[in-house]
Amino acid sequence: MIKDPSELPDLTVHYFEQRVDHFGFHKRDTFRQRYLIYDKDFTEGGPIFFYCGGEMFIEIHAKQTGLMFTWAKEFKALLVFAEHRYYGDSMPYGETSFYGSERRGYLSAEQALADYATLSAHLKANRTGTTKSDLIVWGSGYSGMLAVWMRVKYPHLVKLAYASSAPVGYYSGEVPCGKFLKAVTAVFKSESDSCAQSIRRVWNVLQTMASSRNGMMFLAEAFNTCQPVRGDNISNLYRWLKESFRTISMLDFPYETDLFGKLPAYPVKEACNHLWNHQQTERDLMRATHRAVSVLYNHTGEVVCYSLDNTLRNNAGWGFQACTELIMPVCSDGIEDMFNPKPWDLRRVQRKCMNKFGVWPDPNRLRRIFGGASGLTNVENIIVTNNQRDPWYDGGILTGNEGVTVISIRNGAHGHDMRTPHEKDPISVTWARSRVRAVLRRTVSPLLNYVLG
C-alpha cells in the first residue's frame, strides 16, 4: 500500500471530526476522517474538485486520478481527496472498527455521503476563497457511484458530478449475473482465443491436482506459495487466480501503472504471452499461469512468495459492504466465460453474511435508495464515462438523458479518463476528456469563466 503522501507532491494531510452516525441522535461517537488537499493552483472563487474516496487508502485514489492535478491549473481548482469511513486511516474505532455490529454497523454509502456533505460544507465555510466555489465531485469505480449519489442526494451542495467506470447497475442488480465474467473473458479473448482457452482449462486442472498430495505439492511449487497448499486453503488459490485475471482485465492500460504494485503496459497481452498454447501439459499450464499472474503481482520481481491468506481486496470493509448494500450478482457457466461454472445463489450469500456479520443482504436496497443505473431520472449535471475495455462496463450508467451526459470510451480501461493524460492514451480517451472538460467549463460559475478567459 502507498501510505506515504510525500509520494504525491504538495498534497497535505488533514483530519476532520465526523459523527459516527449522521442520521440519528443516539450514537454520539465521533471519529477523525482523513483527507488530502492540493491548493497550489487554487485561486479565490475557483471550483473545488472533491474526490469521493472509495474502498482503499485515499492516496491510491489520488495517484490514480492525475487528471484532477492536470486540470487544477486550468480551472484554478482546489483539490480535495476525502477518505471513505472504515477504509485506509479513517477507522472510526481504530483496529477494532469491525468488532461487533455496534462498531461496524455505521459503515454504509449513505453515512459516507453524509461525511462528504459535512466535510465539504465545513471547507466552504472555513477555507479562504471557497465560499462561492462550485463543488464538483469526482470518482471512479465505487467512488464514481458515490460521486453520482452525492449529486442525487445533495443537489444544493454539489454543482456537478463526474464519474468514471461507475458500475451502479451491477450493484443494483440490473445486469444478468453472467455478464461480468463474460466481459473479463472478452478482454482476454480480444488478445487471443488461445489465452482465454488456456485460462478455461486452469480450473479443472487445479481441481484434479488438488485431489492428490503430489498434485498439491506441485501447485505449491508452481505458484511459489508461502504456505503448503492444503485442502483447507486450496479455495484461496482458486479465488486468488480468479481475482488476478479480473484485475488484470480491468487495468489494461497502454503504459506502465502502479496501483497495487507496478504493472507493465498492456498487462493482458503480457499475461497472454505466457498462455498462448492452450494444449500444453497440465504442469506446464500451471507454471504458465503462475507467470501470467506474476505480471500483476510480481512485475518487478520483488515478491518472494505468494501468501494464500491474502487477496487483493482483503479488507473487512468491502466484505461488510458486499453483505449489506453492495450486492453484486456474479455467476459463470464455463462456456460463454473462461471460469469454472458457478451459479448465483443469493440465499447462500445471505446465510454466509448472516453468519459472518449478522446481517441479511437486501438486494433491492441500493436501487430503492439511489435509483440504480436505469432509474437515474429527474437529476441533472451528472457526467458519466464508461470505458469499454473494462469488464465493469456493462454495469455502468449507459443511457443518458437531458440531465445525465453519458460518454462511451471505446478503448479505455477501468477509470482510464481520470488518469494523468499520457501520450499512449487511445484517441477515444483523449476525446472523452475534452468533452468532459467542455461540460465543466460550461458549468462552473460564469464569473470564473471570465477569470479563466
Added chain:
Amino acid sequence: MIKDPSELPDLTVHYFEQRVDHFGFHKRDTFRQRYLIYDKDFTEGGPIFFYCGGEMFIEIHAKQTGLMFTWAKEFKALLVFAEHRYYGDSMPYGETSFYGSERRGYLSAEQALADYATLSAHLKANRTGTTKSDLIVWGSGYSGMLAVWMRVKYPHLVKLAYASSAPVGYYSGEVPCGKFLKAVTAVFKSESDSCAQSIRRVWNVLQTMASSRNGMMFLAEAFNTCQPVRGDNISNLYRWLKESFRTISMLDFPYETDLFGKLPAYPVKEACNHLWNHQQTERDLMRATHRAVSVLYNHTGEVVCYSLDNTLRNNAGWGFQACTELIMPVCSDGIEDMFNPKPWDLRRVQRKCMNKFGVWPDPNRLRRIFGGASGLTNVENIIVTNNQRDPWYDGGILTGNEGVTVISIRNGAHGHDMRTPHEKDPISVTWARSRVRAVLRRTVSPLLNYVLG
C-alpha cells in the same frame, strides 16, 4: 384528537413494518408504521397522491387535506396518508418510545423520509395497478417540508412534490427571529389595531397579577383553569395564551373548521370581538382574553376547565425534534409585535435540550442536509404555495426558479389551498389550486392524460 378513521369515509387503515434505523446495520429493531388508504377512485396507472405525515395523528392530516379527495376522482389517484414515526400510532417502542436516547434517537426527518421511500416502493411493488403510477408527494406545514425533501432526496421515486405553507426558511435559520411573532401580530392588526394593542397589554397585566395571591386567584377564576394558578405553573398560562394567539392567527379560515376541536369562521375576528377595547380595566382585559382564546378552545362550549398541564403541541416528538434538527429562532420585542420582549438565546436552548434529551442543537444541520429555503437549487418538479394570511409565510420557499414553482396566495391561511374547496374560499385560493392542478396535469404520465381525456 380524532382517532377514529371511520370519520373519514372509505379510508382504510394499514400497517407496514419499517426498520427503526434505515441508515446503519447495527440496530435491527422494526416497528409498525400506520398509513391510510383511499382507493375508491383509483384506476390502473393513475398517480399515487402520497401525504407525508408530520407532527400529528395521520387522521388529522387526512381531514385537513380534502383537496386530495376532491382531485382523486379527476386524476383517478390512489390516496396514501403515511403517519410520521414517533407520532400518532406509529410509535417505534409504544409508550416508552421516548425513554432513553437509544429509543428516541431514531426520530429524525431523514429517517421519516426513508420510511416514506420504503413504504412507497413497497406499495408500487405490491398494489395492483400501481407499477407505473407517478408518485406525487403532498404536505402542509412540517409535512410540506418533508414533501419538498422527499423530492430532493428521492428524485427517482418521486415525480413531483406539492407543498403548502412549508416554513423551511424558519427552521433553517434563514429568517430573522422577530419575523414570526411580527407576522402573528400583523394578522390581528389587520382585524383592528385595538385588538393587537389589547393583546400587547395582556403580558404585563399577567405579570402584575401573578405577583400577588389575590391576583393569582383572580386569574384562575378568569381563565377557568382546572388547577389553582401558582408560581410554578404561571409560565404555562403565559405559554398557553401565546400559543393560542399563534394558532388562531394560522387558522383564520372563512368557514368553520375542525383541527384541534371546532373553530368558527374568521376566528381572528371572533377573538378580536372580545378585545376591541384596549383601555378596559385589567380585570376586564383578563376576562376578555379568556373569551378570546375560548374561540379556539371552547367554540362549542364543551370544555369544563383549562388544564395548565396541557398545551397544543404537547407531544414529546415535537419537543425532541425542536432540540435536534427543527430549530426555529423566535424572538419578540413588544414594540413591533404584541408579545412580551424575549430575545432569541441559542445557548439557552442548547443547554435546555442537553438537560432534557442529552442532545446539542446544531442550527446549521437542517440547511446543510436539505439546502434551506433559499438554497433549493438544482432540483425540479416542486410546487410550493405560500399563504400570505399565515404567520408562517415569511419562512416559506418564496423564490422560485426553473425547477421550483412558487405560488403566493394573497388571502390564504395556513395550508389553505390543500383543504376541501369551499364556496367561501377567497378567489386567490381557488386560482392557486387551478395553477397547481394545471402543473399536475402536465406532469403526470402522458398516458394517463390520454385516459383522463
